[in-house]
Amino acid sequence: MGCDARAVAAAVRAAAAVVTAHRDELVRLDQAIGDGDHGENLKRGFGFVVQALDESTPDTPGAVLKLVATTLISKVGGAAGPLYGTAFLRAATAVGDATELTPELVAKALRAALEGVVARGKAEVGDKTMVDALAPAAEVGSLAAAATAAERGAESTIPLVARKGRASYLGERAIGHQDPGARSTALVLRAFAEAAS
Amino acid sequence: MKKILNDPAAVVAQSLLGLAAAHPDLLRVTTDPAVVSRADGPRPGKVAVVSGGGSGHEPLHGGFVGPGMLDAACPGAVFTSPTPDQIQAAVSRVDGGAGVLLLVKNYTGDVLNFETAAELLAADGVDVRTVLIDDDVAVRDSLYTAGRRGVGATVLVEKVVGAAAEAGADLATCERVARAAVAGARSMGIALTAPTVPHVGEPSFTLADDEMEVGIGIHGEPGRRRERLTDADGVVAALLEPVLADLPFAAGDEVLLFTNSMGGTPLLELYLAHGIAEQSLVDKGITVTRRLVGPYVTSLEMQGMSLTLLRLDDELTRLWDAPVRTAALRWGA
Ligand SMILES: Nc1ncnc2c1ncn2[C@@H]1O[C@H](COP(=O)(O)OP(=O)(O)O)[C@@H](O)[C@H]1O
Numbered sequence: 001m002g003c004d005a006r007a008v009a010a011a012v013r014a015a016a017a018v019v020t021a022h023r024d025e026l027v028r029l030d031q032a033i034g035d036g037d038h039g040e041n042l043k044r045g046f047g048f049v050v051q052a053l054d055e056s057t058p059d060t061p062g063a064v065l066k067l068v069a070t071t072l073i074s075k076v077g078g079a080a081g082p083l084y085g086t087a088f089l090r091a092a093t094a095v096g097d098a099t100e101l102t103p104e105l106v107a108k109a110l111r112a113a114l115e116g117v118v119a120r121g122k123a124e125v126g127d128k129t130m131v132d133a134l135a136p137a138a139e140v141g142s143l144a145a146a147a148t149a150a151e152r153g154a155e156s157t158i159p160l161v162a163r164k165g166r167a168s169y170l171g172e173r174a175i176g177h178q179d180p181g182a183r184s185t186a187l188v189l190r191a192f193a194e195a196a197s
Numbered sequence: 198m199k200k201i202l203n204d205p206a207a208v209v210a211q212s213l214l215g216l217a218a219a220h221p222d223l224l225r226v227t228t229d230p231a232v233v234s235r236a237d238g239p240r241p242g243k244v245a246v247v248s249g250g251g252s253g254h255e256p257l258h259g260g261f262v263g264p265g266m267l268d269a270a271c272p273g274a275v276f277t278s279p280t281p282d283q284i285q286a287a288v289s290r291v292d293g294g295a296g297v298l299l300l301v302k303n304y305t306g307d308v309l310n311f312e313t314a315a316e317l318l319a320a321d322g323v324d325v326r327t328v329l330i331d332d333d334v335a336v337r338d339s340l341y342t343a344g345r346r347g348v349g350a351t352v353l354v355e356k357v358v359g360a361a362a363e364a365g366a367d368l369a370t371c372e373r374v375a376r377a378a379v380a381g382a383r384s385m386g387i388a389l390t391a392p393t394v395p396h397v398g399e400p401s402f403t404l405a406d407d408e409m410e411v412g413i414g415i416h417g418e419p420g421r422r423r424e425r426l427t428d429a430d431g432v433v434a435a436l437l438e439p440v441l442a443d444l445p446f447a448a449g450d451e452v453l454l455f456t457n458s459m460g461g462t463p464l465l466e467l468y469l470a471h472g473i474a475e476q477s478l479v480d481k482g483i484t485v486t487r488r489l490v491g492p493y494v495t496s497l498e499m500q501g502m503s504l505t506l507l508r509l510d511d512e513l514t515r516l517w518d519a520p521v522r523t524a525a526l527r528w529g530a
C-alpha cells in the first residue's frame with residue numbers, strides 16, 4: 001500500500017477517533033497534574049481537523065499535514081494547540097511536496113516534529129512533557145517502532161517531577177502521574193502506525 | 198454537576214452573548230471568533246491594550262473592556278488560552294495605529310498562543326509588544342518550573358495600563374507602566390473547594406471538610422500543599438506572609454491591597470478577611486492607600502480567596518484613580 005495523501009488523511013482520521021475515544025482518560029491525567037482540559041482540547045481540535053478533511057482532502061501528504069497543523073493552531077488553544085500544531089507544521093515542511101511517504105520521509109518528519117516542539121516549548125527529555133514521548137519516537141526507523149518508543153517514553157514520565165507546563169507548579173506532587181501530553185502523543189503515533197500497517 | 202447550563206460546549210459563546218446584552222452601550226461581542234471589544238473602538242492614535250485567557254475567571258477579562266481599561270479581550274474555552282486567530286481578530290478590531298500592548302498571564306499555553314499571534318501581527322506591520330504578568334508567589338520562579346503564574350495582579354495591571362493608554366501615553370510608556378506594575382505586585386491564593394469545569398462535570402480535586410489547598414492557581418490545578426483549614430486569621434497569615442516576604446514589602450511602603458474571591462466565597466467572608474489583612478499590614482508599618490475587594494479574578498465556583506499587594510508610587514496611584522468604565526470596574530466616568 002502506498003502512503004499517499006489519502007492514506008495520510010485516513011491515518012489522521014484514525015488518530016482523531018483514538019483521541020476522541022481516550023478523551024476522558026486524558027482529561028483525568030490532566031486533572032491530576034494540570035487543569036483537566038487536555039482530552040477536551042485534543043478532541044475539539046481533531047474534530048475540526050476531520051471537518052476540514054471532509055471539506056477538502058489536499059493532494060499531497062505534506063499538504064494534509066499542513067492542514068492538520070493550521071487547524072490545530074487556530075482551534076485548540078492551550079499549550080497543546082501550538083505544540084501539536086508546530087509538530088505537524090514541521091513534519092509537513094520536512095516531507096515537502098512528495099506524493100508518497102517513504103519510511104525515510106516518515107523518519108525525517110518525526111525528527112522535524114520533535115525539533116519544532118522543542119523550539120517552541122524549550123522542554124528537554126525528562127521535563128515530563130510530550131517531548132518524553134516524541135524524542136524516543138524520533139530516534140527509531142519505523143512508525144510501529146516509534147509508537148512503541150513513545151508508549152515507553154510516556155510511561156517513563158510517571159516518576160518524574162515536571163519542569164515545564166502547568167504540572168511544574170506542583171513540585172513533588174506531580175510524581176506518580178503520567179504526563180497527559182506524552183500519553184496523547186503515544187496514542188496518536190500508535191494510531192498512525194496501525195493505519196499504516 | 199449542578200449548573201445553569203444548556204450545552205457545555207456552548208457555555209462560553211452563550212455567556213458572551215449575555216455579556217453583550219447586558220452592556221450594549223459599552224461592548225461589541227462576537228462569538229466566532231470569541232472577541233469582546235470596546236463599542237467605541239478602534240480609537241485612532243491610541244495604543245490598544247488587549248488581553249485574554251481562558252474563560253471561567255469572570256469578570257476577567259471581558260468585564261474589564263471599556264474606556265480606561267482594555268480595548269479588547271479574547272476569551273478562550275474554559276481554562277484554556279485563546280488561539281492566535283482569536284488574538285489577531287481582537288487586535289484588528291481595536292488597533293488605532295499607535296501600537297498594541299498584549300497583557301498576557303504567564304502560563305505556557307497563553308504564552309505560546311500570544312507569541313504566535315504577536316509574530317503574525319508583526320509580520321503584518323503592527324507595532325506589538327507583550328508584557329507577561331507573573332505575580333503568584335506560590336510557584337517558585339526557577340529553571341525548574343514554567344515560572345510564576347499570572348493571577349490577581351492581572352486586573353491591577355490592566356487598570357493602570359488602560360488608564361495610561363486612555364490618557365494618550367505612547368506604546369513604550371504603556372509597556373513601561375505595565376512592567377512597573379508587574380514588578381511591584383505579588384499574590385497568593387487558597388481554596389476551600391474545587392471548581393467544576395462544565396465539560397468535565399466533576400470537581401477538579403476533592404478536599405475534606407477540614408482541609409484547605411494552599412498556593413492554588415485559578416484553573417482548578419492542585420496547589421502547593423494541603424493543610425488543615427485554620428480560622429480566618431490563620432488563612433490571611435498564610436497568604437500574606439509569603440506575599441510580603443517575596444518582593445519584599447517593607448515598613449513605609451504604600452500599597453494597594455486587593456482581596457479577591459475565587460468565585461464561591463461570599464463577600465461576608467471576604468470583607469472579614471480583608472479587615473484582618475488591613476490590620477496586619479498596619480501592624481507591620483505598611484500603609485494601605487488603595488484597595489479592591491470582590492470577585493474579580495475567579496475560578497468558576499471555587500470557594501477560596503487570594504491576596505494581592507501592589508507597591509504604589511505617585512504614577513501608579515494616579516493611574517489607579519483615573520476614570521474607568523467597564524462592566525466590572527467603574528469610577529470617575
Ligand atoms: N514547554 C512545553 N514543552 C513541551 N510540551 C509541553 C510544554 N508545556 C506543556 N506541554 C505539554 O502540554 C500538555 C498539556 O496540554 P493541555 O492540557 O492541552 O494545555 P494546558 O497546559 O494549557 O492546559 C502537557 O501534558 C505537556 O505534555
Ligand SMILES: [Mg+2]
Pocket residue numbers: 030034035036037038078166
Ligand atoms: Mg491542561
